Amino acid sequence: MISLGELSREIEHLDPIPVSQPLLAQAIADPNADLQKIVTIIEYDPALTANALKLANSAYYSPGVPVHSVREAVARLGAGRILQHSVGRMMHGKLAQACPGYDLAEEELWHHSVAAALAADNLPRYAKTAIHPVAFTASLLHDIGKFILSRHLAGEVKEEIKKVEHEHRLPYVEAERAVLGFDHAQVGGVIARRWNFPDTLADAIARHHHPRHDGENSALCAVHIGNAVAKIIGVGMGSEEMNMLADSASARSLGLTPTTLEALCATVAYELPSVVAIFEEESHGVQHSHR
């Protein structure tokens, strides 16, 4: 059975990500970073700039007035959304793969990830609370640990997790931890730190099954809710199914009610196909530009 140390060495060999992404995430997480710093980081990366402008002018986000500069794109979308789409475009190829260790077919983890990100994106409309902008990217990456761990959950290990889950009546993630000594959320946090994403973002991934609701990390609560919303709309059940804690205190800390939670679910289910299409269009665009 693999240890977290061995897995960390495997994570060391993951493809690096463009340096602009953690830089942008750190600027977003820094309360003292000004707009000019964010604009400069985006402008120094041609791919990020192209993505920001294309997204700002997409049918989904554009009110019909064309955007010509990065500054206008940031004003229209927010830097958090630009980072989310840039990371999503990069991660599509990985997250769209099947994860047999979690009974997730091709595209399932990808759609689950986009649904969680879309929920975080729409949270302010229903929760009436400011959501930390790294929540958009953290939600998109919250199950990246499953992508890495899946190949190590073949046969006996997978069966052992199910057995412990049923015999001890544990949430899936606790059974995973009991068998492996760690869980997929922690692995996701290790990956986020390896990529130099800020602690706020890495913690929101690492603790998405164990949220705090002390108001310190609204991104963590948003990721927790995003994951629940994706399950409620039936996307990415996998072997975990609905056997997970859904923390009402996290929902209330964001100002959600049971009724606004349902309204949020309806919006995410309705908009998911068009948002998945935006991400996939973007990722195809980038593949072409690298040829």
Next chain:
Amino acid sequence: MTAQILTERRLVVGVADMKMTNRESDVIVTHALGSCIGIAIYDPTAMVGGILHFMLPDASANPQRAAESPWMFGSTAIPAFFKKAYELGATKPRLIVKVAGGAQFLDDKEFFAIGKRNHTMMRKIFWQNGVLTKTEHVGGTVSRTLFLEMSSGRIWIATGGKEIDL
């Protein structure tokens, strides 16, 4: 004698969706029933059957989405679903009604108890309209797939690697 060309056709019902048929060779299936509810109905005499997969209990939570997606909310989807069956010749006394889904997260305050609220909404509408369910496989934390085979009227679920007849 010419061979009967009635190949099995599989109709897949998405989330917030329904399929109804009067074709004997059809099999209807809906996947990933978590907190959503799947209602399978079958009238063997009229050879009418369908599956509804609704996601949320009450359309008043989001009237705009309810208008755009008529099968999303139980409060509006269930009456419309039965109406479709009656239009195809099904009658209430003959209809066999079986239900699956309504799972829940582990949630101490019932804030996220959408599966339970979905089931309550369905029971309320059935009670108001004198509809009786024959079998229900609801609750827990599991995901279910619901099937209806028109030729036999068999309705079953798949969950945790097992098939269970309803």
